[in-house]
Amino acid sequence: MLELYATSPRADEPSPTHYRERALEVARWAEASACRGLLIFTDHHAGDPWALGQFLLERTERLVPLVAAQPVYMHPFTAARLVSTMSFLYGRPVDLNLVTGGHPDHLRALGCRLDHDERYDQLVEYGRIITALLVDQEPMSHAGRHYDMPEALLRPALPADLMPRIFVAGASEACHRAARELGVVRLTYPRALSEYEPGSSALAGAGIRVGIIARDTGEEAWRVAHERCPKDPVAERLARIASRSTDSHWYRRLQADAETRLSTDDCYWLYPLRSGREYCPYLVGSHAEVARTFARYLDMGITTLILQAPRAEADIRNAEIAVRLAESLRSVATPAGGPAAESVPVGSTDGR
Numbered sequence: 001m002l003e004l005y006a007t008s009p010r011a012d013e014p015s016p017t018h019y020r021e022r023a024l025e026v027a028r029w030a031e032a033s034a035c036r037g038l039l040i041f042t043d044h045h046a047g048d049p050w051a052l053g054q055f056l057l058e059r060t061e062r063l064v065p066l067v068a069a070q071p072v073y074m075h076p077f078t079a080a081r082l083v084s085t086m087s088f089l090y091g092r093p094v095d096l097n098l099v100t101g102g103h104p105d106h107l108r109a110l111g112c113r114l115d116h117d118e119r120y121d122q123l124v125e126y127g128r129i130i131t132a133l134l135v136d137q138e139p140m141s142h143a144g145r146h147y148d149m150p151e152a153l154l155r156p157a158l159p160a161d162l163m164p165r166i167f168v169a170g171a172s173e174a175c176h177r178a179a180r181e182l183g184v185v186r187l188t189y190p191r192a193l194s195e196y197e198p199g200s201s202a203l204a205g206a207g208i209r210v211g212i213i214a215r216d217t218g219e220e221a222w223r224v225a226h227e228r229c230p231k232d233p234v235a236e237r238l239a240r241i242a243s244r245s246t247d248s249h250w251y252r253r254l255q256a257d258a259e260t261r262l263s264t265d266d267c268y269w270l271y272p273l274r275s276g277r278e279y280c281p282y283l284v285g286s287h288a289e290v291a292r293t294f295a296r297y298l299d300m301g302i303t304t305l306i307l308q309a310p311r312a313e314a315d316i317r318n319a320e321i322a323v324r325l326a327e328s329l330r331s332v333a334t335p336a337g338g339p340a341a342e343s344v345p346v347g348s349t350d351g352r
Helices: 016-034 047-059 076-090 106-110 118-133 173-182 218-228 233-243 249-260 286-298 313-332
Strands: 003-007 037-040 066-070 095-098 140-143 148-152 166-169 183-186 209-213 282-286 305-307
Touching: 003 016, 003 313, 016 037, 016 047, 037 047, 047 066, 047 076, 076 118, 095 118, 118 140, 118 148, 118 166, 118 173, 166 173, 173 183, 183 305, 209 218, 209 286, 209 313, 218 282, 233 249, 233 305, 282 286, 286 313, 305 313
Parallel strands: 003 037, 003 305, 037 066, 066 095, 095 166, 166 183, 183 209, 209 282, 209 305
Antiparallel strands: 140 148
């Protein structure tokens, strides 16, 4: 069955009190749905994800934080110890999203001069050390290019039923290789269905992150979408400039797609990314329209869905309806790569 997470909102509320209320509100919406947990990302413009993860653990009943962990910010022993300690205190797993960072200026500010692929090599070491520390009951040793740890022992030991689910984020071949070597799920951002060959296995075993705005009708969904993200040529220019200063493969690729993709076939909408308001694609339409599109991604073998931070409780509730409908459609769909659920009507969204 598809594993579902939502995303915690960015810390851009007008005050700490408002942000705490907003983050907790989204966490409780996610907890009331079928979501396992909440992705908490990290970069130079975000607060510490571990602090927010603990804040949410203290105030929810079953929600699992999916914490972004980056080597430049934290030693692997510290990351493993935080997972072990937080799980011990709250009796819940703390999942990990291993990331390398995509802003060269941010990395240089902290003395990291590794290139793109070298950072994924480091991430493999990082993930292996964390896993070994959490699994081994005896001291472990590691001698690698980036870390040297003779006889490291983690306490408190982590019970087997609280082991985290671990992901690696990215779209490059280096990320594919890192996910294979670590034996974990790769998280990425999907392109439009038309960009994949029929029967493509490009997303087999992967997780994807998208926003979903689904409502009873396509017209209602697009009204909400355009109210939240109206046309803004100035923002588009700024986002285009920002894309030139990153070595993130997925972001540059989707920005290039957004520049040339003017229609929204299959409910797929890139304008929020094109204008820099969001950093993922969206699926917009009626429940049936979104379900038909999402079923095709399911046919490509995805295992995990991370929903963009909802603006309202209706977002996550309606997204769940569409996703579960997509799962049911697969039982009557043609084999993977073929047209799925042709009986579901799809309205035209050209020009949006």
